Amino acid sequence: MRLKAIGVLAGLLLGLVAAVAYLNVRGEDPIRDADTHAAVPRPTPMSTEQVARGRYLTQVGNCAGCHTRQGGAPLAGGRGLATPFGTVYTSNLTPDPSTGLGRWSEAEFWRAMHHGRSKDGRLLTPAFPYASYTHVTREDANAIYAYLQSLPPVEQAPQAHALRFPYNTQAALAVWRALYFRAADPAATLDNTRSPEWNRGAYLARGLGHCVECHSPRNALGATSTSLELTGGGLSGQGWYAPSLASAQEAGVSYWRTEDVVQLLKTGRTALASVQGPMAEVVYGSTQHWTESDLFALSTYLQAIPQVQTKPSAKLEPLPGKVQVQGAAVYDKHCAQCHGPQGQGATGAYPALAGNRAVTLARSDNLIAIVRAGGFAPVTPGNPQPYGMPPFSHVLTNADIAAVVSYIRTAWGNQAAPVSELEVLRLETAH
Structure with a gap:
């Protein structure tokens, strides 16, 4: 009886493994030997127009934002991306033959974008957002490939991911893909x-x-x-x-x-x-x-995104007197000079805090982050000298931050829940 039960369990396990294996390759076309050539030199010339198109598309995807570490060569990888499962380090996208994409073929690059699979067939971690990139057309993927192959090669070996077990295994990635990923047909969307x-x-x-x-x-x-x-x-x-x-x-x-x-x-x-x-x-x-x-x-x-109707929040309790006094004092000392005594801001320079939906979000993460680490708008041709907010983590305690954030979220007609010192500490340790 016991042997029969073991046999049934073994059969179920084999069936599950087979299902996971099938779900991981469905829709994939095998890469032919002719497609796995060393990409340098490329057998067919890449047009100037295709390279320019690829350059634009890498900006659309903000590829450099993840694939460039601080102080590093553009698109040479090495930036660490924090995830709940550990740190993922981005890969080298330059055409270096030993550490980058120099020996990748166009078909192998397409497979990585569309199916989340590396040159050697290994599954990529979904920190590389192939679940989104699977919607990209083959034509656009080929243009990105052409642009990346046109870059100066940078020799920079990829750093191994620092993921916890079992998230660092191919088996775990295969199960994740079986549950949550299916390659898309861009035309079908x-x-x-x-x-x-x-x-x-x-x-x-x-x-x-x-x-x-x-x-x-x-x-x-x-x-x-x-x-x-x-x-x-x-x-x-x-x-x-x-x-x-x-x-x-x-x-x-x-x-x-x-x-x-x-x-x-x-x-x-x-x-x-x-x-x-x-x-x-x-x-x-x-x-x-x-x-x-x-x-x-x-x-x-x-x-055109359908808007979710947010239910009115329950009546908020008044801010405790001690927190009110502490928050107002911090605001008057550090904030009022720019944002105004009534949170009115200064047009073209400092945003108003009264009636600002970024202030009254149900989650206070962003407001706490800005008070702690500062807030800086991007430099763009349309805003070449943006006003920034300095960090205050070096002069304010967690209790001060909780008090001033709570004050801002409840003053001048704002109606949002106050935050606790514990919440500020939680976000600090999660950073």
Whole structure:
């Protein structure tokens, strides 16, 4: 009886392994021997137009933002990306034959983008957002490949990921892919009932723009939920929250003028809002370089996102008197000179805090991060000398930060929950 049970369990296990194996290769075309040539020299010449197109597309995808370490050569990799499972180090995208993409073929690069598989067939960690890049067309992937192959080669060996067991195993990646990944058909995502601008914007947002990677919540295994797409997500290891693009109370822009959305993406600021933190990096490294037509297309798509109706919050309790006094004192000493005694800000320089939805988000991560580490808008042609906010972590205690953030979130008609010193400490240790 026991042997029979063991046999049944073994059969189930083998069936599960077979299912995982099948789900990991479905839709993949095998790479032929002719496709695995050393890419230097390339057998077919790459046109100037294709290389230029690839350069633009790498900016659309902000590839340098992750694949360039501080002080390092552009796109030579080595930047550490914090995840809940450990640190992932980015790869060298230059055409160095020993440490970069120099011996990768066009077909192998496409497989990495579309299927998340390396040159040697190993599965890539989804910190490389192939779950988004699978929406990129083969033509665009080939152009990116052409541009990367045109770069000066940089010899920089990739650093091994520092992931905890079992997340550092191919088996774990295979199970994750079986559960959460399926290669997309870019053409199948087109919606004939929508305008060409909306379809282009959807392609950019879902593919190279990979907006879902930050602006969506993740489950315990790090996968985003399609049912909660673009409804906001915490940025692991950064201490920031990417607000919901599907809520007018957070970062939804359905009621904005399209030209204001374009301006925010192009310059990093408008009369309505400005970008800070990780989004400032996106504007600096990516969206300020987009064509006007692509910015208009993305704005059209963002404005069409169905908006989630946020339930009115329960009546907030008054701020405790001691916290009120402490927060007001900190604000008067460190904040009022720029943001005004009534939180009114200064037009064109310092944002108003009264009625600012970035201040009253349900999550206080961003406000705490700005008080602690400072806030800096990106330098762009449309905003060449942005005003910045200095960090205050060296002069304020966690209790001071909690008090002033709570004060700002409840003063001048703002209605948001106060934050505790424990919450400030939690975000500090999570950073």
